[in-house]
Amino acid sequence: MDFNFSDDQEQLRDAVRKWVEKGYGFARRREIAATGGFSREAYSEITDLGLGGLYIPEADGGLGMGPVEGMVVMEELGRGIVLEPFGQTLVGSGILSAYAPEEVRAEWLPKIASGEALVVLAHQERAARYHLDMCQAQASATAGGFSLSAHKSIVPAGDHADAFLVPAQLDGRIALFLVARGAAGITTRGYATQDGARGAELTLADTPATLLTREGLAALEHAVDIGIAALCAEAVGVMDMTLAVTVEYMNTRKQFGVAIASFQALRHRVADMKMQLELARSMSYYASLQLNAPAGERRRAMARAKYQLGQSMRFVGQQAVQLHGGIGVTDEYIVSHYFKKLTQLEMTFGDTLHHLGEVSERMQETAGVFA
Amino acid sequence: MDFNFSDDQEQLRDAVRKWVEKGYGFARRREIAATGGFSREAYSEITDLGLGGLYIPEADGGLGMGPVEGMVVMEELGRGIVLEPFGQTLVGSGILSAYAPEEVRAEWLPKIASGEALVVLAHQERAARYHLDMCQAQASATAGGFSLSAHKSIVPAGDHADAFLVPAQLDGRIALFLVARGAAGITTRGYATQDGARGAELTLADTPATLLTREGLAALEHAVDIGIAALCAEAVGVMDMTLAVTVEYMNTRKQFGVAIASFQALRHRVADMKMQLELARSMSYYASLQLNAPAGERRRAMARAKYQLGQSMRFVGQQAVQLHGGIGVTDEYIVSHYFKKLTQLEMTFGDTLHHLGEVSERMQETAGVFA
Amino acid sequence: MDLAFTPEEQSFREEVRAWVAAHLPADIAHKVHNALRLSRDDLQRWAKILGKKGWLGYGWPKQFGGPGWNAVQKHLFEEECARAGGPRIVPFGPVMVAPVIMAFGNAEQQQRFLPGIASGEVWWSQGYSEPGSGSDLASVKTRAERQGDKYIVNGQKTWTTLGQYGEWIFCLVRTSTEGKPQTGISFLLIDMKSPGVTVRPIVLLDGEAEVNEVWFDNVEVPAENLIGEENKGWTYAKHLLSHERTNIADVNRAKRELERLKRIAKAEGVYEDQRFRDEIAKLEVDVVALEMMVLRVLSAEKSGKNSLDVAALLKIRGSEIQQRYSELMMLAAGPYSLPFIFEAMEAGWQGDHVGAAHCAPLASTYFNQRKTTIYGGSNEVQRNIVAQVVLG
């Protein structure tokens, strides 16, 4: 039982933090948001730090690191509310490393590691809400392999991505496929998302696809769990900064002649925010440390973590805006951007009520972290 | 649309308040609680005010008053956290007036009006929780009428009551019966309840009973709804006093050299208590004003009211204790008695989660008081 | 005690309902029912229609051309407008400055300004808040110096809602620095077309320019535009602030939006999900309890009593409910709330929606509603007020 970061992990954190602070200031972020919400250049800067190969085994040319390193990186990216979906790179590389046949690994993993290729998960369907087992996309076998027909929504940076992980029905059950951007029959329609980043509708019409695994639901759940652990860490980074700017503001801003930080009712609110942040941080650790656990345990852990994070994000985000007063609802001041990011994260990979249901269903007689 | 009390109603309120303040002080209440939780003498003093006939038609020798008068009386009794279950008298007299055959009315209503007889509802069964339609008690026809076998729990003042309203299965559905205390086969086992009052287990073994109505579930629901409206009003009275003693304490008690009423975090807590009290009072009005509505509307209204009251009671009770600090958890100081009363009321006639379910099931497309 | 409205009140309601049904433009109601963007023209069109009927100043006494309704009638009017999908009346003219002009303006000012307000012709803005003032309104810094028959105004106002459309603005200005901050404030009406007035929209978190900064750079204002006496403006402002009563709870809108929430939840397939449905059920009780509280106040006002000092309670609860229904609508659509397509919130947009058209504005509305616990005296200030009443 040890929650200390290794020196290597601390160095990794420092490197990402330095890039965020020097390379991804609020002005640059605003510029990227205003011009579509995704910058290939910024994304390349992240992968140039060597992060693209974080979850790729060394044998495949990656760094072969684990969830703790992923957590460290995501927390720092969260602090910069970075728009480029690096969490998706962890998902894509993690899933390809774990499930893809040799030739797919050989083709895609080096490109992901170098930043040449961005691979994202495209699983959201209109009728599914947060239920991973609800999938209407259809796959069929063709002479050369498989083809897919599907409509997937809110695909992160979907009109910039180079390939998609796509679940679809094959022979009566969900299988997971890889679809390359250049394939026939692909249409993407991009748009801004509420957090300033980019999403897209992805339509596939008889589009050639590569089968990754026929155990598609298990792989999809695994993908989402990688995403949840990354999201939890990212959210901790966002909340850290949200609390920090709120504290700074409260110590600066005066009302009735005194700093608003002197009002006890507001001080207690800040204490509650700190509580939510530390509970969230604790559960983010938990999520990352359980990410490699057997599927049942892993799923339970992610549900617990996302439930806690959902509550924390909503409380911290809402209260930060409230404590800022009028300036908190302006576009100009950064806190509203933290708030919108936290809101979007709550609705990503299952919202708080959804995960309450997951926790409730998976409850056992025993209690606690090790139960 | 008018929420003013008539002069008669105000006089009624004054009369009850005067009795509570002069006749039912904390010392007397403590004495009654210490000696079993029910005083026939105190109960008679209430009926001597003429209140026993409140819900009994004038034709039957009662006052023929309505839910608003019931509300006024219960609110005042709540202010005194009176142990004697007058709300049960409203239930018993209301139900007998509405459902009983002529000869039963003639026998019992005058005695209830005069205070000679206390009639209470005995419906709780072990497996039923708050579900009124779950009833295992069995009725069967006998030569002279009917006999019942049943075990009913937590019957208010059950070992002092003179008759019981008892639901039981008759020919496959729930019917409602009246069982007189002296009947054969009755056993009662009395005990104190958490609020300092009295409850009892009631066992009936082939006990002779009088059929009130074969539409027993409807009558039972009606009975419980009379009880809910009375309980809401009582709770408002309790909360009124709870807030008052808390305010008084906060303005007296000093910490760190100043009255604790000067701490903003505590002040806001008091503002939240006031909010809960006023929401509760509003919904108590609503409950009483809807008590004579058609059954569907009435049930929906009671569920809404009890849900609000449940939340308010829990918040006001818990916070009052908290704001009192150590003295709040002593038996000596009155606030813990308010708190325990509010706790018991929350679990009477369905708790907050139960009524949330009722509201949820009865929801319609429309919204608001008149929907 | 009686929960039902009287037959007279009922027939009043029906009269209003019929008139609104006949006169509220369908395109405007469509936008309101679907939380689509309302233009200046939409707002003013409705204001002028109401003005023509004499109902824009629906709270005005007959003496000034208003209908002379009592509190219940006003409530019923508001309820029928909300129900039918009427946009909220922009309050700065008819609800905010007009009562001040009636109470403290002179006859000439009343004749000059009230008709344009009553008809909806003139768009008024509010100039109260200043940078850094927040809930501490008495800290007014904008100066008005008397020079002969004019005031020379210098300073800055902010959070001026819809100020980009404003033709006139009523301002609190500092005419004296002596004594307490509350003294030395005057109430001045300023033509926004005057040289030296600059308006800059502030983009809010939802991307909309709903509020503005307004600068005054040596703006000349005729002294005849001063309301009442110099340095007495704080008194008039307080009068104005106390004027809003039950409408602050916005319960009529809450009822309409709760119904919309149910429709969205059904369309999104979560109305039958017990967990989500329970959240709606909780909100339903909240709305009923708020409405009962509003009705209690109306009843008291109708009979000339003041049963309950509740403006602060209504503000707190009403705003919390507004935030909650907007939050639940967003959560109902879930992932389909996430696309931010600015044009999709425009009525008649021909583009492809993501998910369904009703999803488009949900997150923006949720974001925007965060303001409701901040403005009009933050909920923290309101809790201070309640505590003061209860604890002393």
Add this chain to the structure above:
Amino acid sequence: MDLAFTPEEQSFREEVRAWVAAHLPADIAHKVHNALRLSRDDLQRWAKILGKKGWLGYGWPKQFGGPGWNAVQKHLFEEECARAGGPRIVPFGPVMVAPVIMAFGNAEQQQRFLPGIASGEVWWSQGYSEPGSGSDLASVKTRAERQGDKYIVNGQKTWTTLGQYGEWIFCLVRTSTEGKPQTGISFLLIDMKSPGVTVRPIVLLDGEAEVNEVWFDNVEVPAENLIGEENKGWTYAKHLLSHERTNIADVNRAKRELERLKRIAKAEGVYEDQRFRDEIAKLEVDVVALEMMVLRVLSAEKSGKNSLDVAALLKIRGSEIQQRYSELMMLAAGPYSLPFIFEAMEAGWQGDHVGAAHCAPLASTYFNQRKTTIYGGSNEVQRNIVAQVVLG
């Protein structure tokens, strides 16, 4: 980073578990698992068993006869005791006064007092709070006047937990009225059998006499019972208050009680009711998050770091969770929580239970647990502390 305990920690845990299983009397464990009333004898029996093994002072360094465990070992010991149904160790001797005697007492005092504490022979009480002091501990009024080789003590302490059983009491007493309230306080050990000491139990809302008032009427206390220097007692008291760390969260008990809650919910038929079950699920996440927070602190302590200033956070969260599980147990039994049968909370009671035996103590426990957000520095004071750390 690693969530799992090390093999050494695991085998330590197993050693403790086996020992506790072999030595914890079954009748005591039964009472703990069912929230039945514990007698003085129950508590002291277990204390003496632990004492004999050398584990009553489980936090003590080896130098004073303790096991010299690190933070993780202490936690595992606590967890195994809680899990098995060991009663909480009455902390006043081994956990509270002993560290003060070790740190600030002289060798003679250490030899005189520590063995009786370590063995569980001597029952200690705490004399900190006074009527009216509440969370403002520095407002001590109980006077100790030096007369030759004695102090003459006069005054009153209150909220003395289980003081009716106490043989010795450690007190904060005022030896000087000069300077700030914090100065002029001394730390004195008093034999409760001394003439002039009177103990009066205070009945709490659940009917139990859990705390006491203690009066001192010209009580003579040998000067050799003074710990450290006169007027320096506040420093020692603060040392004591800072000594409790993670155990304040009581997460091990929370885990045991959460499991009990699930058993009760099943027996009462509400475990499969989604609404009720969700409430348990929420609590489960709360408990896991609290445990993770505790583990973070232990990890930091083990490696000599201080990653997080969390004593206040742990106190707040731990107490809220205690209250919540006791509330949910009561609500699970619902109406069957309402009978108050004092004797039914006694193990082996032969009377007829209402509902089921497990229902009997539920409301009383809920009532009793209201104290947890009040004592040990109220949660409001804890929030002040957190805010001070975060905001300055």
